[in-house]
Amino acid sequence: MAAPLVPQPTSPPSVPPVKRHHWIVRLTHWLTFLLLIGMIASGLQIYTAYARFGERGGPYYSPNPFQDHGFPEWSRLGGWLAGALNWHFTLMWPLTLGGLLYLSYLAASGEWRSLLFRPRDIRGAIEMQKYYLRLRKDHPPQGKHNPLQKLAYSFIIFMGVLSVITGFAIYKPTQLSWLTALFGGFQAARYWHFWAVWIFTGFLVVHVLLVFIVDPASLRAMISGWYRGRFPSHD
Amino acid sequence: MIDRRALLRLAAGAGTASLVAACGWDGGNAVRPLLLDVSRFNDWVGEKILFSRSRLAPQYDIAQRTTDVPSYFISPMMPMLPNPSAWRLQVGGLVREPQSLSIEQLQAMLRTTYTVKHHCVEGWSAIVTWHGVPVSAVAERCGMLPQARYVRFDSFDSGYSNGWDLASAMHPQTILAYGMNDNPLPPTHGAPLRLYSPTKLGYKMTKYLVSLTFTAERPGGYWEDQGYPWFAGV
Numbered sequence: 001m002a003a004p005l006v007p008q009p010t011s012p013p014s015v016p017p018v019k020r021h022h023w024i025v026r027l028t029h030w031l032t033f034l035l036l037i038g039m040i041a042s043g044l045q046i047y048t049a050y051a052r053f054g055e056r057g058g059p060y061y062s063p064n065p066f067q068d069h070g071f072p073e074w075s076r077l078g079g080w081l082a083g084a085l086n087w088h089f090t091l092m093w094p095l096t097l098g099g100l101l102y103l104s105y106l107a108a109s110g111e112w113r114s115l116l117f118r119p120r121d122i123r124g125a126i127e128m129q130k131y132y133l134r135l136r137k138d139h140p141p142q143g144k145h146n147p148l149q150k151l152a153y154s155f156i157i158f159m160g161v162l163s164v165i166t167g168f169a170i171y172k173p174t175q176l177s178w179l180t181a182l183f184g185g186f187q188a189a190r191y192w193h194f195w196a197v198w199i200f201t202g203f204l205v206v207h208v209l210l211v212f213i214v215d216p217a218s219l220r221a222m223i224s225g226w227y228r229g230r231f232p233s234h235d
Numbered sequence: 236m237i238d239r240r241a242l243l244r245l246a247a248g249a250g251t252a253s254l255v256a257a258c259g260w261d262g263g264n265a266v267r268p269l270l271l272d273v274s275r276f277n278d279w280v281g282e283k284i285l286f287s288r289s290r291l292a293p294q295y296d297i298a299q300r301t302t303d304v305p306s307y308f309i310s311p312m313m314p315m316l317p318n319p320s321a322w323r324l325q326v327g328g329l330v331r332e333p334q335s336l337s338i339e340q341l342q343a344m345l346r347t348t349y350t351v352k353h354h355c356v357e358g359w360s361a362i363v364t365w366h367g368v369p370v371s372a373v374a375e376r377c378g379m380l381p382q383a384r385y386v387r388f389d390s391f392d393s394g395y396s397n398g399w400d401l402a403s404a405m406h407p408q409t410i411l412a413y414g415m416n417d418n419p420l421p422p423t424h425g426a427p428l429r430l431y432s433p434t435k436l437g438y439k440m441t442k443y444l445v446s447l448t449f450t451a452e453r454p455g456g457y458w459e460d461q462g463y464p465w466f467a468g469v
Binding site: 045046047049050055056057073076077078079080081082083085086087089090093171172173174175176177181186187190 | 259260261262267269270271273274277281285286287290292293301302303304305352354355356357358359360361362433434458461462463464468469
């Protein structure tokens, strides 16, 4: 016997599930999540060996709330500097390759159009912000992502690219000295590479909070690919 | 029978426990060999793809020198020679004419001076001026044989040593340094002679040198054998 149908007042009646995420997107999303945790944990162990930024003797780059501070053992991976370096220089390959696979998919499929924040999204972003601040009652119409999501996702992809590039600038400051100079030198590149960690961490917290508060169905969509939630509209 | 909630709790517990156990983990017997294999692959990428035999490290003005450069050695006390005038650099291995060179003989050879940035694996950097003779000039003097593919550098600092790929050793900025910041090399930084190159991390630059040996097999090294990257090019 089928269970009696109970009316669902919160969701519109009989919305068909929509295919939301290609398997490449889902794979690289979760792969990046795991690898980033490993990169950050081994990175914190590496940082512990010289917990400041600047040429020996100073001056040191600021702000750095973590100057001369180590990190608790539970947050570090590798046990000691060599162990952490070997983790970091191993995980960097799947992280970079996964990132390239994802970007190639975005480019080849045309998906980048629904993700990349462009000047024409500014107006929509303001409307969306008004809605969040309760200055506007109705949810503005949107495609796959609203303009603020586009801004957040475009920014975090940019940060990912920046982390890899500053990583290379630190890894080979002599062979790639032009790249290192682009970031202001070896110590400045270390500084930006380190700040990326806190931007990723902050993004992760907000990202997860919004998923659970605003649109829990999007979590299932990132696993199965199918979306059955409140914002099924598509570009 | 295990109910679903208990199973979930078990899975969550196991997940947390393994995560906590992973912290400070160098990979153990299961993963560490894999990490070291990738490190060897990275050596290959560093040597064959990113390293250039002719690209020179950027040079700095002497006004930018770092005043306080830390000194590192592995002996409990600073390594000192009992009789400095008896010191000779032994050059051997795959060479036509093994040499035994005094500091005066080395100083009479081709002299190279540069002010470059030193990169330590720990993350610090310092700008220093070095004076010395290119390793390539020593290789020429002793008649290095074509079978030579690596160079082994040994010290009197409790057996500290390093192995180098030949291309990095023959780089024009790879020198045997007898001077630092316009002065003779001080004992804190490897007197009477140390290896220097702006193309590698600090731990590859053997201090307190006693010998230089050209080999066909890849020599290990003090830190390298403990898991630090072998090529360590920057």
